[in-house]
Amino acid sequence: MTHTSYEEAFGRAPQATAQAPGRVNLLGEHTDYQGGFVLPTAIPQQATVALGRNGTDEHVLYSANLDQTIRVPVGEVGSGFAPYLTGCFALSGVQEGLNAFITSDVPSGGLSSSAALEVATLRALRDLADLDLDDVALALRGVQVEHEFVGVKCGVMDQMASSLADTRTMLLIDTRSLDRRAVPFPAGAEVLVIDSGVPRRLAESGYNERRAQVEEAARLLGVPQLRDVTDPAAVETLPPILRERARHVVTENNRVLAALEPGVDAVRFGQLMNASHASLKGDYAVSHERVDELVALLQAHPDVYGARMTGAGFGGAVVALVRQGQATATAQAVLAGYSEQGSQVVP
Numbered sequence: 031m032t033h034t035s036y037e038e039a040f041g042r043a044p045q046a047t048a049q050a051p052g053r054v055n056l057l058g059e060h061t062d063y064q065g066g067f068v069l070p071t072a073i074p075q076q077a078t079v080a081l082g083r084n085g086t087d088e089h090v091l092y093s094a095n096l097d098q099t100i101r102v103p104v105g106e107v108g109s110g111f112a113p114y115l116t117g118c119f120a121l122s123g124v125q126e127g128l129n130a131f132i133t134s135d136v137p138s139g140g141l142s143s144s145a146a147l148e149v150a151t152l153r154a155l156r157d158l159a160d161l162d163l164d165d166v167a168l169a170l171r172g173v174q175v176e177h178e179f180v181g182v183k184c185g186v187m188d189q190m191a192s193s194l195a196d197t198r199t200m201l202l203i204d205t206r207s208l209d210r211r212a213v214p215f216p217a218g219a220e221v222l223v224i225d226s227g228v229p230r231r232l233a234e235s236g237y238n239e240r241r242a243q244v245e246e247a248a249r250l251l252g253v254p255q256l257r258d259v260t261d262p263a264a265v266e267t268l269p270p271i272l273r274e275r276a277r278h279v280v281t282e283n284n285r286v287l288a289a290l291e292p293g294v295d296a297v298r299f300g301q302l303m304n305a306s307h308a309s310l311k312g313d314y315a316v317s318h319e320r321v322d323e324l325v326a327l328l329q330a331h332p333d334v335y336g337a338r339m340t341g342a343g344f345g346g347a348v349v350a351l352v353r354q355g356q357a358t359a360t361a362q363a364v365l366a367g368y369s370e371q372g373s374q375v376v377p
């Protein structure tokens with residue numbers, strides 16, 4: 031039977047409870063593991079994690095979404111959703127059994143449901159164990175959990191966004207220095223997010239492969255990271271595939287910088303989003319046929335300034351910049367003509 035609260039699942043009150051949001055990235059996709067710039071915003075959907083000590087040598091982890099309990103001895107990683115939590119516990123020096131109640135309304139696929147879970151877990155743990163962790167260090171610990179316990183060599187964007195972004199502005203992050211500042215949305219526009227209904231396939235292997243390819247491209251170009259290349263012509267000397275992958279990262283970085291120039295309005299921002307999608311589909315090859323269909327329907331709608339896939343790709347969510355007040359009507363019109371069962375996520 032599904033438990034609806036920590037109290038109901040474990041028969042007592044939790045000792046710490048925290049939430050953390052998912053994110054949608056407006057521009058700057060697949061640049062954050064090459065030191066580039068990203069422009070995510072938080073979404074209203076959140077993960078919630080409640081924790082309490084259970085006085086045993088075993089963690090008892092309950093996911094309300096899955097209605098599943100996983101028991102993991104302290105010091106072990108476990109499988110399924112367990113590593114997201116046990117990774118946080120291990121890297122925070124937890125030596126005693128914890129009970130955890132987890133619930134989330136962040137859809138899986140492109141909106142950082144895993145980062146939200148890690149950041150919520152680490153926030154609850156910070157409270158419970160009085161950890162000395164600021165919001166940036168907390169985000170970086172979440173990244174370390176992905177690398178060492180989940181096995182995805184992600185960049186820093188998702189955990190930084192979940193830990194530091196709000197829903198009212200975009201958060202420009204320089205993923206090399208971790209400098210950041212809030213950037214307003216273009217005037218007269220609002221953000222629409224649609225879940226394509228296409229489950230992500232091969233996302234982890236495809237992601238790690240892209241990362242290896244652009245690392246190799248940077249090595250061949252003699253730069254520490256592709257962030258250090260600003261002229262797209264420089265990648266033309268690379269062998270095929272590496273050339274296309276590097277071209278995406280370099281042009282995408284330039285698109286983020288172009289979006290920050292003075293006088294950029296919703297129309298210009300939308301054009302940059304459309305160009306980003308074309309680059310992710312062509313040069314980076316991380317889109318999906320159905321996602322392309324949805325993006326094309328959005329781009330053809332008169333109230334849409336621009337649309338693109340968002341997140342790692344291989345299925346998942348799309349983001350559009352839409353005329354203020356028109357997001358829901360646009361979503362309804364577009365979903366009526368879409369061949370899969372998509373759904374509006376934001377607003």
Ligand code: GLA
Nearest residue numbers: 059060184185186187341342
């Ligand atoms: C995933 C990763 C991020 C980032 C995006 C693509 O969400 O977790 O670090 O690389 O893909 O921009």
